[in-house]
Amino acid sequence: MxxxxxxxxxxxxxxxxxxxxxxxxxxxxxxxxxxxxxxxxxxxxxxxxxxxxxxxxxxxxxxxxxxxxxxxxxxxxxxxxxxxxxxxxxxxxxxxxxxxxxxEVLGFITAGIPTVAVAGTHGKTTTSSMVAHLLKVGGVNISAFLGGLTQNYQSNLILPDQDLSEPVIVVEADEFDRSFLHLHPNTAVLTSVDPDHLDIYGDGQEMLQGFKSFASLIPANGKLYISEGASQKLPLAGFKVQDILVYGLGKVGYAASNIKPLPVSFVFDYSNPQTVIEGLELHMPGYHNVENAVAAISIALDFGISEEAVREGIASFRGVKRRFEILVQKENQVFIDDYAHHPEEIKAFLGSVKAMYPQYKLTAVFQPHLFSRTRDFAKDFSKSLSLADHVVLLDIYPARELPMEGVTSAMLLDDILSDQKTLQTKENLIPYLEQHRPEVLVTIGAGDIDRLVEPLTKFMQEG
Missing domain, CATH: 3.40.50.720 (NAD(P)-binding Rossmann-like Domain)
Structure with a gap:
């Protein structure tokens, strides 16, 4: 082009x-x-x-x-x-x-320019935003195409500085419709490879093949960072990429340890085979976000970013709109919004919220996204949502799909094990919550549930 x-x-x-x-x-x-x-x-x-x-x-x-x-x-x-x-x-x-x-257009843009591409069923928006922020704080000239609005830059696009050298491109690599196969990554991250988009891939094995095809785009002198969980599901033996580096929260080469959940942040130590950085504080809470930070820190160090700049970048990262976004933080009154729309994302999100506020009752409002995804993962959705004490289900957001016979939010209800569970309309949500006075309230979903965030913020602030 x-x-x-x-x-x-x-x-x-x-x-x-x-x-x-x-x-x-x-x-x-x-x-x-x-x-x-x-x-x-x-x-x-x-x-x-x-x-x-x-x-x-x-x-x-x-x-x-x-x-x-x-x-x-x-x-x-x-x-x-x-x-x-x-x-x-x-x-x-x-x-x-x-x-x-x-x-395809992203492929045209990244061709011939050093590119960091972050892929995965979940975690790619946060991880790519962290990579971009750490590189920018460290003085690397970047251009970033992200899948969410970063709180630091209030945009999903970070433009390069005009007076610096040719930029490094950071891009979120979307697996939907195999879109990421158009990119030209020199460094790549695979955050997770859980089955999703089965309307496109057909089954989980075919989706794994899609991620393998993405990994094969990396040149022999490039690097692939893969999470510990993804590495166990996606064997990459024999790949031409010399550096396949596993990261996570366990005993792996690139790891976070001594993780301490606090009410508005997580504190942790970072280590790789050459470096240890202690006492990092991430103000985007969640165990899964600490894991995302491990990948971002590793890439920043590859680009020569100093330990001081890494520490500053992690501390100053303010997250991504609708990713573990804490909107109300008062005693006995907390409201958090999250884009999670896959059972594994919901499990990670709710698990982290419970670790932060163990003494309070957790109310989760969930809007399923896509009829096909709800049908394909109904049991898993119910199991993940059962981590909450009180679950409120909204109608399915159809996005690009037409309704499917017999597929509704109600099909999740019986298998949710929470003490309280209910189906509600968006219009009746606040009147319902007024009767039940949530202590820790979370909204979850990738549809138009975001339009409820502002009125719910006001409701929780005034409650």
Missing amino acids: NIQSIHRVHFLGIGGIGMSAIARWFNHLGKVVTGYDRTPSALTDALELEGMAISFDDSEAAIPSAIKEDKGSCLIVWTPAIPKDAVQLNYFLSKGYALHKRA
């Missing part, structure tokens, strides 16, 4: 977290950026404030006239989350426009 010849870029699904980062990148380059999405959101509002014109009407009439008149200098970027019968998508297909998936 010759970026210099492109004058206009139109995004189908511009409000997606990954799509919006690329939209911001093209906007920074001075291209005219426009887009379509199904509904407005805080993210599309922000893009519009940055000068991008966005329509929420899926029609030919809503396509900017300049896009229709100058096909040769236009790039159309789309996401598989857009339905195949979408009017704008089919217009561009029928007219012969150059259409590329978001992942």
